[in-house]
Structure formats: C-alpha cells, structure tokens
Amino acid sequence: MRLSSFFNMDSRIDIGIDLGTANTLIYLRGKGVVVNEPSIVARERSTGKILAVGHEALTMHERIHPGIVTVRPVSSGVIGDYEATLMLMKGLLNKAQTRFLFGIKRMVISVPLGTTEVELRAVQDAARHVGAKYVHLIYEPLAAAIGIGLDPFAPIGNMIVNIGGGTTEVAVVSYGGIASGESLRVAGSDINRSISRYFREQHNFAVSDYAVENIKLQMASATCQDNITTMNVRGMSYESGLPESMAVDSETISKVIAYPITQMVTSIKKHIEALVSKPELAIDILDHGIALSGGGALLKGLDEKIYEETKLPVVIGQDPLKEVIKGVGMILEDFSAYKPLLAS
C-alpha cells in the first residue's frame, strides 16, 4: 500500500474563512462554524510578538500601555496589514481546536467585490502561508446569497446587500453570476466614526470604541423612531481633562448616522436603476425583494429605510452575521456543485 493512501491524504481538512473587517469566522467541513471572533490582534510594539488575537485582543484594546499595540489587520474587507493578518489567521486556526495532522487541503475564503488583483493575491498568499494546499475565493454577496438560502444559479435575479464592518456589497445575482454590483467602502465602521465625530466635534468629548459600539447597538436607528430613548455615555472631556458622563438621545444619534446610511441606500438605488436595460431582472427583484445580510443589516430601521426609498420588499437573513460563512460552508460541503461560482 502506498504511504499516501495509508495516511488517506483526503483526511486533510477543508476550511472556510470569512475574513472580515470586524469579525473573522472559520468553518470546518463536516463540523460547521468553529470560530467567530473579532478581527484584531495585540502585539508587543518593540518586538512585534503577538500577545493575543480575537476576543482577548479586543479586551486589551484601549486599555493597554504604550508597549502594546492593537491592530485590526483587515481594512475595508481586504488585507491592510499582511503580517498581522497571518497572526490573526494562525491564532484563530489554533482556536479551532482541531489538529491539522494532515494539513489543510482546501481553503475557501470570501472576499469583497471589486477586490484588486494584488489584494486577491495577498489573500491567497496568506492562505497558503497558514498551510492551505488549494485556495479558492468567493465574492461575499454570492456566499451571502447561498447562506441566506437563495439559489445563485437560478434563472432569476436576486438582489443581495451584505453590510459588514468595512464594506457594503450590493449585487444582483442571476444564472450563477453577478449581473450588477459594487463594493461600497462605507459600512458599520463609518456609522461608528460618525458617532465618535459627533461627540468630539459637538461636545469636546472623547468616547471609547467600545462605548460607541454600545451606543450604536442600543439606540442608533436608520429611521426616526416614535419612542425616543436616552442613555448616559461616559468618556473624557477635552475641556476639563477629566472623565465625565453626558446624556444622549436616540433621535440625535439617528441624525448623526444619516450620512453613511444615505450612501448605502443610494448605492442600492443606483444598482436597481442600472437594471433599466434588463427589466426582467428588475421584475424578479420586485417579486422577491432585497435580501440583507451582514451585521449592518441588524441596524434598527434599516430594512424600513430601504423599503421607504425603493418601495421594494426587504428581507433580513435569519442570522445576518453568519450568512457569508454559512454560504462558504455550503460551498465546502458540496464543492463540485458550487465550483463555477468561485472567483479563481
């Protein structure tokens, strides 16, 4: 018996990764999602030595001394810091608690639409560096469509909008391809930046990333809500130089985040209007609506806002933060069926 068949080389593992700006998720074929952690690493400033990745690194963020630095290696959905991305991938693969005794055979990674050749190559290199033998890339909206339960090969048009931390991917999927789409570099992080800027510029008040995220999750809304809520926010006053607390209401926060929301909705409308030369696709979308995925889809009132602006039905995926990795997982589980969808 040949050594390779004795060791059954097919027992090498197949892995899917949603390498996101905010979160990275890992799927193991046959097991499901085994890692779901923030895309952040903490390293020693002088040596570059990695101290923590994922949840632990996020806990250290904004609490550390100058000898330690936290880095978000993925920016706008693509690799911004190659070395830190490798550390993130290695660290999170270790957390998968699976011994890759025979190495990784196939790795499928989701990437934003419009990723440049250089950016695609960086993702492929990183995947090979962490041990993948074959690397395949899938555009995020296609993965999200599969995850949501749509058939990307169907001879009808489906509109998917995946709103992540760094990008909003708008795509009309039909016949196993993308009929129209773009990756807008405006998403969840821009909403956070708008909130931070409001406190800094209007109140001379510095608020931590953690507090900003909390404000967004608790009170931000894409539409005006009837019941206005208030919350106390703690931060540092630039004027007094002391920690202070100030009240903010949901109506103010909704106004503050209006600009990034408008940019997202404008992109969606632009791609619907682009279907003027393909009216049958437009009618399909009228019938089936717009499917939303990604963490940004959870923003209060966003579905309502998109409906107000487009008059098209809007459906949010069952588990928006996991639709892309669910789709990547389904590709791994039935690779030959979904192979035609892969970017390379």
Ligand SMILES: Nc1ncnc2c1ncn2[C@@H]1O[C@H](COP(=O)(O)OP(=O)(O)OP(=O)(O)O)[C@@H](O)[C@H]1O
């Ligand atoms: N309930 C919520 N309301 C509003 N925003 C939310 C909610 N939950 C998560 N988010 C936002 O969703 C974003 C993360 O979503 P997701 O994990 O899908 O993005 P990602 O895949 O890391 O990013 P990208 O695809 O752009 O690289 C963050 O900006 C987060 O603040």
